[in-house]
Amino acid sequence: MLFIPENDLEKALIRAVKEPATAPHFYRLLLASDLLVLGTVEGQEDATRAFSLAPGGKITLVPGTRNGNQYLPVFSSLARMQEYVTQESKYLSVNGRALLDLTRGAPVILNPASEYGKELAPDQVRQLLDGLGSTHTFAGEAAYPTALVEMLTALFATHAEIENAWAIQIVEAANPAQPLPLIGIETNNPAQWPSLMQAIEAAAQSHLPGQAFDVQRVDRLNPGGMTGALLGTEPIYRRTNPILN
Numbered sequence: 001m002l003f004i005p006e007n008d009l010e011k012a013l014i015r016a017v018k019e020p021a022t023a024p025h026f027y028r029l030l031l032a033s034d035l036l037v038l039g040t041v042e043g044q045e046d047a048t049r050a051f052s053l054a055p056g057g058k059i060t061l062v063p064g065t066r067n068g069n070q071y072l073p074v075f076s077s078l079a080r081m082q083e084y085v086t087q088e089s090k091y092l093s094v095n096g097r098a099l100l101d102l103t104r105g106a107p108v109i110l111n112p113a114s115e116y117g118k119e120l121a122p123d124q125v126r127q128l129l130d131g132l133g134s135t136h137t138f139a140g141e142a143a144y145p146t147a148l149v150e151m152l153t154a155l156f157a158t159h160a161e162i163e164n165a166w167a168i169q170i171v172e173a174a175n176p177a178q179p180l181p182l183i184g185i186e187t188n189n190p191a192q193w194p195s196l197m198q199a200i201e202a203a204a205q206s207h208l209p210g211q212a213f214d215v216q217r218v219d220r221l222n223p224g225g226m227t228g229a230l231l232g233t234e235p236i237y238r239r240t241n242p243i244l245n
Helices: 008-018 020-032 078-082 096-102 122-129 146-156 190-207 227-231
Strands: 034-041 059-061 064-066 069-075 091-095 108-110 118-120 135-137 162-172 175-187 214-217
Touching: 008 020, 020 096, 020 122, 020 227, 034 078, 034 096, 069 078, 091 096, 096 122, 118 122, 146 162, 146 175, 146 190, 162 227, 175 190, 175 227, 190 214
Parallel strands: 069 108, 175 214
Antiparallel strands: 034 059, 034 069, 034 091, 064 069, 108 118, 135 162, 162 175
């Protein structure tokens, strides 16, 4: 079924799928928006107006099953829920953060029957609720990789094809305690990229053995990967003067 976005959350979801660098905006909206979930609240089974859950109130949620495993189906709009249900069903509208906090520890799938959706493992739900985004810039952080940046900027100054470079920190949901530096490099000669990677690898092995980091080529005309997040930070390197041979 054609996915026509019903609200800002669904617009952000589509954009995040097509432009992964915009995912943080989608996650912020996910927590702030009202989501639909199949279920009832004890004593409010026939409610037709908004109500507040009383302390100690009992909520019954309807799980789904995929590949033999249960998960909680949630929906970004009534249209997305209608793509999933096959018969008239009771449902609740709950703030995203409150819903994920209520069901913390359960796997969640947003829009499981739709073209655009998102699976959230328990670790990812916990990461969202506890305020750990998928990327964090290095600015102001104690973990700033000074030695790595100094080594790379010195190397970049010897390569005329490098125009700009950036550094951000990637935090994986499965291992948030071990952030990984990501270096973005903008070059005026993509054909030299393989030799540049060899030079970076050799310099790292020589000066910083054991230092883990990733490198991504930044192409403003064809943004991919973490391009948006990289461009959102101040460069660690800018070419200012031509190299004299």
